[in-house]
Amino acid sequence: DAKTTQPNSMESNEEEPVHLPCNHSTISGTDYIHWYRQLPSQGPEYVIHGLTSNVNNRMASLAIAEDRKSSTLILHRATLRDAAVYYCILMYNNNDMRFGAGTRLTVKP
Amino acid sequence: GAGVSQSPSNKVTEKGKDVELRCDPISGHTALYWYRQSLGQGLEFLIYFQGNSAPDKSGLPSDRFSAERTGGSVSTLTIQRTQQEDSAVYLCASSLHGGGRGVEQYFGPGTRLTVT
Numbered sequence: 001d002a003k004t005t006q007p008n009s010m011e012s013n014e015e016e017p018v019h020l021p022c023n024h025s026t027i028s029g030t031d032y033i034h035w036y037r038q039l040p041s042q043g044p045e046y047v048i049h050g051l052t053s054n055v056n057n058r059m060a061s062l063a064i065a066e067d068r069k070s071s072t073l074i075l076h077r078a079t080l081r082d083a084a085v086y087y088c089i090l091m092y093n094n095n096d097m098r099f100g101a102g103t104r105l106t107v108k109p
Numbered sequence: 110g111a112g113v114s115q116s117p118s119n120k121v122t123e124k125g126k127d128v129e130l131r132c133d134p135i136s137g138h139t140a141l142y143w144y145r146q147s148l149g150q151g152l153e154f155l156i157y158f159q160g161n162s163a164p165d166k167s168g169l170p171s172d173r174f175s176a177e178r179t180g181g182s183v184s185t186l187t188i189q190r191t192q193q194e195d196s197a198v199y200l201c202a203s204s205l206h207g208g209g210r211g212v213e214q215y216f217g218p219g220t221r222l223t224v225t
Contacts, residue, residue, distance in 0.1 A: 043113075043200050043216030044152065087151065097214070099144075099152035 004088045009104040012078045020073040020103055022088030027068050032091045035062065035073045037084040038102070044087065047073065083107045111135065113217035115201050121223045122191055130186045130220045132201030140207030141184050142214060143176060145197040152200065158184060159207040191224045198222070 005023040012018040024033065035047040048055055048062045050071070055062040061074040075082055087102040114133045122128050134141050143155040154168040158178045169175070173191075178184040188195055198221050202214040 043202070043219050044214075045216065046213045049213070091212075097142075097152070097154060099154075101151050 003098075004090060004100055006086075006088055006100065006103045008101065009106065011106045011108060012075075014080060014107055014109050015077050018075040018078045018082070018105065018107075020075075020086050020088075020105065021070065022072070023070045024088070024090055025069045027090060028092060030092070033062070033064060033068075033071050034089045034091055034097065035060070036087045036089065036099075037082075038087070039081075039084045044099075047086070049091075078105075078107045080107050080109060113201055113203050113215050115199075115217040115220050117220060118218065119221045119223075121225060124193060124224055125190055127187065127189045128191055128222065130188075130199050130201075130222070132184045132186070132203075132217060134182065134184070134201070134203030135215055136182075138203035138205050138215075139181065140204045140212070141178055142202045142204075143184070143186050144200045144202065146200060146219070147197045155186070155199075157207070188222075191222075193224045196222055196224045 032049055032051050034049040036044040037047050038044045048057055048060050050062045050064055063072045083106055085102040085104050087099050089097050113135055116131045120128055139160055141158040144152040146152050156163055156169055156176050157165040160181050161178050173189045176186045198219040200216055200219045202216045204212045204214045
């Protein structure tokens, strides 16, 4: 099974960009890369997803390495409300998402 | 519009009792998923429904766990003879379509189950 590796925690200052890395060296050619985040006491929230090309939406950008073995979620200006656990997930089989431990992002004012 | 709702929000039960957890997906969403999250852990996939059928039950941890979905809408997760290790937050999600790999899932707020 393809797995992802993320740092346990990261810190950022408010209004600065944040780059959250994810390694997925065993990714297969048809795996999509999804990012979700989970705020305290809430269910996960979809952030962004992509396959090969970089993606942008209102929440974030996703930069995917050319060999697809890694990706980076970019929050362009962190706010206090972005403090959450961020999960990088590979979708490979009928929507069966396997969540890892994720990266706990702390945003300092 | 209304999101995914789950009930109850909290459930405390005695070891050995059966519990039912309910999920109301977003109207029109054909796919529905159950996950559970133990304290401080990531999410663990339990089961996936496409319409009323469950093509993937691989995540159910034991035969004490079962789930059904009726009318392509509401789903119920049943845990029989609850054990203390069943204590967790049970999360439900739905998506517009199933079977694809680029599909966004919308999560409910979860049901916190405590088995005493």
